[in-house]
Amino acid sequence: MALQPLPDYPWDAMAPFAQRARAHPGGIADLSIGSPVDATPAVVRDALSAATDAHAYPTTAGTPALREAIVAWFERRRGVTGLGVDNVLPSIGSKELVALLPFMIGLGAGDVIVHPKAAYPTYAIGAALCGADAVASDDPAEWPETTKLIWLNSPGNPDGRVLDVPFLRAAVARARELGAVIINDECYAELGWSGEWEASPIPSILDPRVTAGDSDKILAIYSLSKQSNMAGYRAAFAAGCATTIGRLLNVRKHAGLMLPGPLQAAMVAALADDVHVAEQKERYRVRRNILVPALEEAGFRIDSSEAGLYLWATEGRDAWASIDRLAGLGILAGPGYFYGEFYPEHVRLSLTATDERIATAAERLREAAA
Template sequence: MSERHAAFVPPPYPYERLGEIIALADKHDGGAVDLSIGTPCDPPPADVLAALTAGDTARGYPPSIGTPALRTAAADWLDRRLGATVDPDTELAACVGTKEFVASVPQYLKLRTPGQDTVLYPAISYPTYEMGATLAGCRAVPYTDLADIADADAQRALCVWVNSPGNPTGELHDLDAAARWGRARGVPVISDECYAEFTWAGQPTTILRAGTDGVLALHSLSKRDNFAGARIGFYAGDGELVHYLREVRKHAGFMPPGPVQAAAVVALGDDAHVQAQRERYLARLERLVDVFAALGYPATLPHGAFYLWIPAPDGDEWRAARDVAQRAGVVVSPGEFYGPAGTGFFRVAAVQPDERIALAAARVGA
């Protein structure tokens, strides 16, 4: 088969490449302390779980766009916590967790604007931004700063992704500036804000505070509510774009399960459990700074999210990952998982229970 017509071969899933690191860490008494994948470890609120079994929501097909109750709860949360106003009837819809949205939206935008073929995404970022473009047959073009994006790439862009607080770095970005950049060029800006509640430097915010024209904000209950296994989130913003995505996603069969939608209504209405979770993550991050300092890896608290982004002293993040696995029994993510620009760093997720982090600390005398 010629190279021009070569079939797409999916690359190895990043976290499936950690077998050697996990095996090294698992040799310790008590086993590996896995801080590689950002999966929540704490329980969702009891009333959220109870809502999963209440009523008749499992009987019929759920609305793809989200029930009126869910859309209202999401809009109320955006207003109450992030200071943005959207119309739940025309500017907001549900999705089956946000990863599927990230992975599929370039395909639908390409159908909407077939003359454009480029997805712009942060050079150090969640790998699904790039993979979503690849799966749609689009050009995936990384950027380090919006101001540095070439005019030719902006003219071809289906969308530009921003992520604040950012994964894996925890950086906060100027979302107002991102909205202005996109509007000036006619490029939809999609702002992944799934860590918004875990903003440590300042207050949680959203791109929607700059208005809905030309922008979408993407939110998930996975991190905010420890509800990753339920697969529920929502997107909100530009009414025309929301309407288009609602309609194509109906045809594609994306429907968050009815019981999950009912539970999400309860979760979005409760801020107290989120504050408790904020305190847990911040305490874990502070403890992990001490753990890695004891290992000789200087770390600082992020401005947002629940990750440490730590430089490998010699620029070899895989060597650093093996080192911390051997000495502390801790599994981390090498920075190359987040793009070539992430080389030389590794990510630490504060997602193990306190007693597991205490075990890692005891191993290194932190």
């Protein structure tokens, strides 16, 4: 099987806009890539420090303590019951899992992988790496008969859209008709903002209301990068169908894909502590409440964005024109073109900037609107 040609890394195209934004007299307000800027909580760093005598090889499946912590977290935070340690698996961040999972479950030429229309690019990259075909669709009725893997993303990146229980139930029903694996990428699930998602947990695809107790060919993926500022730790996990988890585990054992032991200990600490998660959410809430009205005053409309780390915005013209306008204000965002062909007039702005840079960006937007 010949590897499909991969596209250039999209963010390389942002170099001239980044240069222009950096030239602003007040410096750049970088709201482009969603890399956390806040400190990793002490409870996590202390656990990492205490586990540094890591002389033995770590286990690919995860320590018993980590697997039990993942199971307990799903029940406590996501309302998912019925999981056991054989239903969960840690990964080296979620991006490598998204990219490599189609290969790991044996997909290839002639198979179809469905992903959202507004989509993080790695879903399509994973299809390219195994020679499968990627199809962008948000309508289960339109998913092709040759579909073998369906990616959902709720809350969505870039658009912050939340999929409710009825939609997830319909998506699972269609996946079962197709005999396809269905996976929800849920890494922003602790960051709900609007409507019912402010007060109620964002539904997991493993929620009993969705699965009716049957998780066959269903997985959820979660990352601690956002809730716990652990992007540099590469700490994530999958949960759900024991058969699919077993397949992933076997491939990862052969490939030596294992999370370092100290990081596994740090994950246990992060998963057991809800206080730091609430504190981090509040930081993002404050930044969001500053940035949203400033964008609206500057002529942008915020679409979806009811959860997650991003604002999905448009001023009704080509995204590159908006990116250029923002760069002139010293603000760097991401164009909708990076997330598929369906949103050429949208830009994505991240809340992962310091309080001072968010306030600076808001001030510049208001001055431009005056």
